[in-house]
Amino acid sequence: MFDFDMLGLSPALNDALSRNGFKEPTPIQNQAIPLALEGHDVLGLAQTGTGKTLAFGLPLIDRLLQSPGKPAPKTVKALILAPTRELVNQIAESLKQLTDGTRIRVSTVVGGQSINRQINFLSRGTDILVATPGRLIDLMERRAVDLSSASYLVLDEADQMLDLGFIHALRKIAPALGTPRQTMLFSATMPKQMEELSAAYLTNPRKVQVSPPGKAADKITQSVHFLEKPAKPRKLREILSMDTDALTLVFARTKHGAEKLMKGLVADGFNAASIHGNKSQGQRDRAIKAFRDGTINVLVATDVAARGIDIPGVAYVVNYDLPEVPDNYVHRIGRTARAGREGEAIALCAPDEADLLRQIQRLMKIDIPVASGEAPEELTSGGGQGRRGGPSRRRGGGGGGKPGGFNKGAGGGAAKPGQARRRRPRRRAA
Structure with missing residues (x-):
């Protein structure tokens, strides 16, 4: 050195x-x-x-x-x-x-x-x-x-x-x-x-x-919630309500989906903006500047921003939709834990995204720890590749999911905007 x-x-x-x-x-x-x-x-x-x-x-x-x-x-x-x-x-x-x-x-x-x-x-x-x-x-x-x-x-x-x-x-x-x-x-x-x-x-x-392809930064704590697709909006609001002062980057798969998600968050009282391919360059620049300055603390984005945001203060990355290209998961979560800081990456996985998660885990050679819900059989019976320390430990109130789907109760109760909210404690990677 x-x-x-x-x-x-x-x-x-x-x-x-x-x-x-x-x-x-x-x-x-x-x-x-x-x-x-x-x-x-x-x-x-x-x-x-x-x-x-x-x-x-x-x-x-x-x-x-x-x-x-x-x-x-x-x-x-x-x-x-x-x-x-x-x-x-x-x-x-x-x-x-x-x-x-x-x-x-x-x-x-x-x-x-x-x-x-x-x-x-x-x-x-x-x-x-x-x-x-x-x-x-x-x-x-x-x-x-x-x-x-x-x-x-x-x-x-x-x-x-x-x-x-x-x-x-x-x-x-x-x-x-x-x-x-x-x-x-x-x-x-x-x-x-x-x-x-x-x-x-x-x-x-x-x-x-300096690091093998598919490896995330060491200071990123990862977790996944298994839930039905209709439960995703509620779960996202629950996550955002746990640390309202933190900068949180939320990834959606499509431009329309990102815009709809952002408008729903704003309607519920969250301080959010969006960037995607349908936004003009001026709109995208203003949104990123506001996010960097802390004027807004939730930025909803498509993969157009996965490698274009270098903001050391991003505390959380939420994969609202899992990416169809496994490498993009690594790029997305790389928006947190920058410049030596710690960060947390949270994935929301619906039943039709189980194979996408399997590909991500195979690329990264890890099993992402489960925060809530029940992992599908394909991920618990050898579906994950290169496990670290045995099966992933479960976090949160998972409960038993029914065959062929995820626990519908995994969405949790969202705190209402303006309600007293607790700060989520930092967790170390499994």
Whole structure:
């Protein structure tokens, strides 16, 4: 392990790190930064919330500070691609903290914002451009940006870019960049297609991995409630009523479902907002800012936000609907227990979601502890993979569920808004 000030970074960058409270690197930073500073292509595998932005951002900024001259009009020195608008904004915000007071200019281009405004500021050139692939393609087709002088490429959350179908956009963008260039690819998982992507765009990459794919952060306490689907709204309100001051992120499967759920919570007196694909960028930005500031304390989201929210204060993640892709469960719960804090992830599992839970447990090689309700037979008779310490212990008033379904009494009684509420004690992971 080393301290940041032992890396030989530029004085301006060391000052920025000190000013923002960074003292020593995280494991992924510890491994990736020296390799990147030496100019190697880097393939980094790490779960969300482990500090990947600094892992590629620090060496990138350091090398740009050593490169003389301002970018020419419309040109870019370094390109960072990310799959969602929220993640683009998060990356840019982190980099701007480090480049404050330097000549390095960080710009963003995402959909949902004025393309004419983006054309205008790109006309002056930028050192680091953080972009979503779709909007960048639009700007390239309008000849508003010239990537031929970009000598650095970063693909962040590359596995999600593949999931969202951005591989075709990447095939258009990558050939437009300058050569030779340094390429860094960071991902939370390593599916087969990711190996093909690495082979296509990285040259003799150094691979760094700090946790196995599918592993959640150690400080996340997980639990699952088994219940019938109609009992979910009541159970969610019960959970939210136990700690009304905490920041809670609730995940729904669809845009319509997220909006309906949010409106129902607001009608019941909860301070909630939502973000999903039907919201404008301005609406999404305002909701995230209000959540970050604590103006609202319940944010209902679809997976568009699973890797785009970096708010250390998120205490709880509730999977109201289980994701259809097991990896997304890991990304969702990675929104809590950030920056060394503890967090709690709570899943609500209806009978038709039992197979989704089984896939999640197989990926994570654990049995998620049961908080209430009765686990279905497929999960208790060998359905869970790689159990830790034997069968999951049951929490709460589960009771015996009837065959083929879950205990309908597992929903519990919700405290009414305004009623005295108790704070739920922290529990340690089983």
